[in-house]
Amino acid sequence: MAGIGRLLIALGIVFLVVGALLLFVGKIPYLGRLPGDMHIKRENFEFHFPLATCLLLSLVLTGLLWLIARLWRR
Secondary structure, X not given: OHHHHHHHHHHHHHHHHHHHHHHHHHHOOOOOOOOOXXXXXXXXXXXXXXXXXXXXXXXXXXXXXXXXXXXXXX
């Protein structure tokens, strides 16, 4: 039962962090407008794909989860 308790606490922390990020994501400068983010605008068509932002967020989240997993095993 202790393993399930730890898992639920970890998931709660992850949900808390993700929720806080979603609240403040609009206030982070340049997020979604980094060099490497694609934005195509035509007459009747607009396409935006934040490739560089996705890569940056992936690196940050991977590092955080790696750190959490490393600290959790101690």
